[in-house]
Amino acid sequence: MSQFSIAAQSPFSSQLILALSKGRIFEDTLPLLEAAGITVLENPETSRKLILATNDPNVRVIIVRASDVPTYVQHGAADFGVAGKDVLLEHGGEGLYQPIDLSIAKCRMSVAVNAGFDYEKAVRQGARLRVATKFVNTAREHFAAKGVHVDLIKLYGSMELAPIVGLSDAIVDVVSTGSTLRANNLVEVEEIMDISSRLVVNQAALKLKRERLQPILEAFERASKLNQ
Ligand code: ATP
Numbered sequence: 001m002s003q004f005s006i007a008a009q010s011p012f013s014s015q016l017i018l019a020l021s022k023g024r025i026f027e028d029t030l031p032l033l034e035a036a037g038i039t040v041l042e043n044p045e046t047s048r049k050l051i052l053a054t055n056d057p058n059v060r061v062i063i064v065r066a067s068d069v070p071t072y073v074q075h076g077a078a079d080f081g082v083a084g085k086d087v088l089l090e091h092g093g094e095g096l097y098q099p100i101d102l103s104i105a106k107c108r109m110s111v112a113v114n115a116g117f118d119y120e121k122a123v124r125q126g127a128r129l130r131v132a133t134k135f136v137n138t139a140r141e142h143f144a145a146k147g148v149h150v151d152l153i154k155l156y157g158s159m160e161l162a163p164i165v166g167l168s169d170a171i172v173d174v175v176s177t178g179s180t181l182r183a184n185n186l187v188e189v190e191e192i193m194d195i196s197s198r199l200v201v202n203q204a205a206l207k208l209k210r211e212r213l214q215p216i217l218e219a220f221e222r223a224s225k226l227n228q
């Protein structure tokens with residue numbers, strides 16, 4: 001088998017594939033991997049490689065979009081991965097075992113509007129709100145539970161722009177420091193839920209590769225307690 005044909009690996013293989021996204025999830029997962037004795041040998045910020053070797057010849061890291069991590073793990077193209085609760089709620093979590101809240105990439109999912117927009121009044125009067133978001137399932141459920149009628153506008157990024165240019169009345173997006181909202185003269189009017197990233201494991205891999213996975217999961221669990 002060539003070094004590139006890892007997707008079709010047998011579930012009985014001793015190889016483990018971990019799916020991570022570049023940026024904060026990769027950075028925040030590195031200390032957890034170190035706690036499990038695993039060092040990633042390449043840096044995705046400087047390398048164009050999508051399959052990264054580690055000091056353990058049986059463990060490799062694949063670099064995918066944050067919102068694609070659950071898909072790779074669900075289909076067994078990766079044995080395990082790290083994904084935000086926001087992403088998992090949109091994906092639905094089918095075929096995934098979610099054993100550990102890693103307490104990394106912490107933020108919150110919120111509703112924000114232009115400063116000066118009377119959100120409470122709009123909601124009280126039963127207005128039909130136009131809501132722009134990447135998180136359409138979460139937004140739909142949130143507003144349905146409140147009995148607020150919404151027109152959802154799916155975006156893939158730069159949500160903060162939508163109310164400024166009149167595309168929407170509100171956005172649903174993740175907020176951490178609040179500096180992106182402030183920089184764009186938006187205000188947070190409602191917090192929907194706290195978000196952190198979870199370890200997700202392919203259900204078949206959990207059974208068939210338990211011996212290889214278990215020590216890593218235990219090390220992740222111990223190390224993630226330090227993030228709480
Ligand atoms: P994609 O590339 O699939 O569109 P993305 O650009 O949102 O995803 P990241 O920005 O790397 O991906 O975010 C990964 C995860 O980190 C998110 O799913 C969320 O759980 C969390 N997150 C997003 N923004 C922040 C933030 N400002 N502070 C802390 N955590 C965040």
Ligand code: PRP
Pocket residue numbers: 157158160173174175176177178179180181
């Ligand atoms: C995320 C999110 C917000 C911002 C919030 O963007 O989409 O724009 O973080 O963080 P803050 O409250 O600390 O400002 P990110 O940094 O991931 O940029 P991206 O969406 O372009 O990837």
